[in-house]
Amino acid sequence: MQAIGILSFAYMCHHNSFLLYTSLENPTEKRWSLVxxxxxxxxxxxxLIFGVLGYVTFTGYVQGDILLNYCFEDDFMNVARFAYAMTVVLTWPLECFVTREVIENSIFASKEPQLGRxxxxxxxxxxxxxxxxxxTDCVEVVLQLNGVLAAIPLAFIFPPLCVLKLQQEPILSPRSIPKLFVAIFGIISAIIGLVMTILRIAEGSTCSHGNPLSYCNDYTNGTQSNYSSMSNNSSIYSNYSTKGSLYNSTRLSPLSSL
Known part of the structure; x- marks a missing residue:
């Protein structure tokens, strides 16, 4: 159930829609639909590619951040970590623009724009x-809470309720039932997802907190501590996943988010 919140967060971009639509050179419904x-x-x-490959490699022990499943000595994954960090740096301004625009329009709508403000x-x-x-260093918990508290309401609850309000038809009419079903699904998913996330936090089952995982320690302390080729990097994960010995010395429970 927590996966619904994470997936909703991954696809949720409603708050950027107005800015993106107005940024089109020729904003039409057809071009917006294509985009x-x-x-x-x-x-x-x-x-789908990241989810399937991550699950095939690490099965139910995939971390909320798939990069945490790979060892710090893995040069290829270090490049991926750097690329992901740059993605966050370049994505954050877009989210900041939306938040700042909402604050300006809701609180200072009647005032003139000021550079200092x-x-x-x-x-x-x-x-x-x-x-x-x-x-926190557990991105899984952050994504789950963000998903159930923000993404699910924005994706499944508020849109159908707004349409039900605007169409001015009986709530149990044939045209209203699908929208009502989507809203109910969103409410149930948000409640169950929030409860399950809180229970996981209370049980102390979260993430590795950035600590090297057991198979990374075993590999670096063994005879093959110096590795850099793609074959060696891949074999360490496949060997441990096929033997079923992932996390033998690390207290982690399988994650249900994938």
């Missing part, structure tokens, strides 16, 4: 996001 379908399809393809809001947003991100 959204191409974006969702490419995101689905990339997510613009900079102050940006600094506050950056400080808050940085502080919250440094409060």
């Amino acid at each position: 959204t379908h191409a974006s969702v399809f490419s995101s689905m393809l990339i997510t 613009h900079i102050l809001i940006t600094v506050i947003i950056a400080a808050l996001t940085c502080g919250i991100s440094m409060a």
